[in-house]
Amino acid sequence: MSELVQLVARLGAQARAAARTLATTPAARIDAALRAMADELLAAETAILAANALDVAAARANGQTAALIDRLTLDPKRLAACAEGLRQVATLPHPVGEILREWTQPNGLKFAKVRVPLGVIGFIYESRPNVTCDAAGLCLKSGNAVILRGGSEALRSNTAIAAALSRGLAAAGLPAAAVQLVPVADRDTVRLLGESTGIIDLLIPRGGRGLIETVMKTARVPVIKHYDGICALYVDKAADLAMATAIALNGKVQRPGVCNALETLLVHQDVAATFLPKIAEALLRAGVQLRVDDAARAALGSLATTFSALVASATEADYRTEFLDLIIAVKVVADCAAAIEHIETHGSHHTETIVTADAGTAEHFLAGIDSAVVLWNASTRFNDGYQFGFGAEIGISTDKLHARGPMGLEELTSYKYIVRGTGQVRG
């Protein structure tokens, strides 16, 4: 235990020193380092893939899910994509140094609000080795040192990757500790990172509920969570049925395991009997299980019998659940106000969408929903940094402070005020 404390303290001290160097490193040298990191990643292909093969074999032996093993597995193509990702980040504009605002006060003091790095970022994430590269690239580009704590199943892969990245940093003359990996799988390191007050400026936990709840319970440093998405679609009485069906299908079926997938379907009572059977049939034929309230069951009519294996009665808990699976909770609501009320009291403020041809109703919904992303006539699956045109993201924040929704380079920065005077004192 004491060894773990020393380990995290050492990583922290090295990261802080690196962060101080990065804060005044010219942009061109950071980009050179990103390219050198890409080079070293490709040069280390054999070692990285060998380490990854060991991780994958261990995961299989431990009976991990096919989904986890897929995310864990690297091959030459995926590794090349990681290197390409670093090269692309190198081409992006630098957020640090941007002057956000400039003004002069009557006493002659010249004020500038300038974008600066956050400092040291702690990033806790799932067992996806490619995320190690992506996160390192984004944090470095935004001038931050990062301490990476990936899922334990990927430890061997991540160790090989982090070593290559550090060689790239050193080759470019930057501190190798600008990117560090927690080199052990011990879960206590998550708690210790969260207790690193004065060392870690921002801790970003991304992953399962258990992990995020551990961080929330123990962290003393600022945290931006990438938590659950209990995303809802409200089909209004003025909806286009074909559009509503397409958006429901896309939200639920295209990639059910992600945070912007659809989990709740609300339908206006006036169109439940006509719309619900059509939308439900599309979902059922795609293998989606429906958890329905009584009104929805009534509206389904014979479908509930035909697909009886896929239709169950919803519990209150179902409307508060992120299924991440081919399951959707369905409810008939009185009107748009009732849909808003349901979403605000059951949802997770992540992503919600309304389908309606009525602009007034749409604007009521867009204003009344307090979620990171609220859409009108579009799929919830668009809550994503690339879809926003922001490029690479470190995740999707479910918090309201500092960063909400897709979190890219700008959200990895802070600001400071620079004030230039000629001897002014306060009267």
Added chain:
Amino acid sequence: MSELVQLVARLGAQARAAARTLATTPAARIDAALRAMADELLAAETAILAANALDVAAARANGQTAALIDRLTLDPKRLAACAEGLRQVATLPHPVGEILREWTQPNGLKFAKVRVPLGVIGFIYESRPNVTCDAAGLCLKSGNAVILRGGSEALRSNTAIAAALSRGLAAAGLPAAAVQLVPVADRDTVRLLGESTGIIDLLIPRGGRGLIETVMKTARVPVIKHYDGICALYVDKAADLAMATAIALNGKVQRPGVCNALETLLVHQDVAATFLPKIAEALLRAGVQLRVDDAARAALGSLATTFSALVASATEADYRTEFLDLIIAVKVVADCAAAIEHIETHGSHHTETIVTADAGTAEHFLAGIDSAVVLWNASTRFNDGYQFGFGAEIGISTDKLHARGPMGLEELTSYKYIVRGTGQVRG
């Protein structure tokens, strides 16, 4: 204890309901409420001043400091200033609803990043009844519900003020619970507010070290601290001596008890022998105690003997102390880089200033110091919302996330993304 838990839960539930109403309340109605609050404050003058007299008498009986009693005391003029403050906030532009960014993606989706309220703010502050009005006004103007937890010495005054403010809200047709006061002095309420996950969107503790450390240890909700200012002045070898002396005096003496007061004086070694005696004499004559390192003591020469009662040897701890008193820690440094190194490793990243005529040295300092506000040839006392031209502030953040430095209306908001489509789904 269980009663306290219920109390804080009830305040939280009421605040959340109020926040949902405020999120869609038209700006004009919020301004009307601010004016009605000012009216009710003045109408309740007799009751408020009577309650305040009881608080002041109790504070005197308990042997509180003159400074605390001064901050605690209300009179008709101070109360009128509170009312006027609310009226002024009503005239300011509304931050909520501002479109921060708008763009369209190639697939036709129209994106807007829109400023929204944070929701429910918890504010913990010292025994200053006027802050009750100021904070209520700022939170309401930015569309937030607020739970106020003022210092226990001001409880009777705050209760009378909060009652008047709630009457004003009700008179304007807004939920009275948009502004609520924790009606008991029990310190456990601070912990309970910090544990109100999902209820409080932002907790702002302002006040002494003990209070803030309690919050940091126990809070589970997002916190922006208004913590200590260990502010430094670095007098470079290229400094104008008269300017350096004026800025040192202003920083230390004008108002020593505030967070932007000067606590550390660093002097370049090449000018220590010529500059330090002059600057030190001005400070000593103003009654300031100097805590000096050996080199500074040598530079002071006979002054150290003449003012022997006011000159002491500095300990390492002195350079990490917010004295909030007529005491300053003094150190001779090799150069600007050494000054930066000292500040970055001893300071609190609040406010630092350099006095120099050398623009290159100044820019080195401005870039190398990671503080909320960094000044060149100006007093640290300018780290203040009014001095920035921002107007009223809820405090000065010492955090790097979301808000840094003076924290006004904009910093009390978040944003959401509104996306308008025509049926787009993700491919």
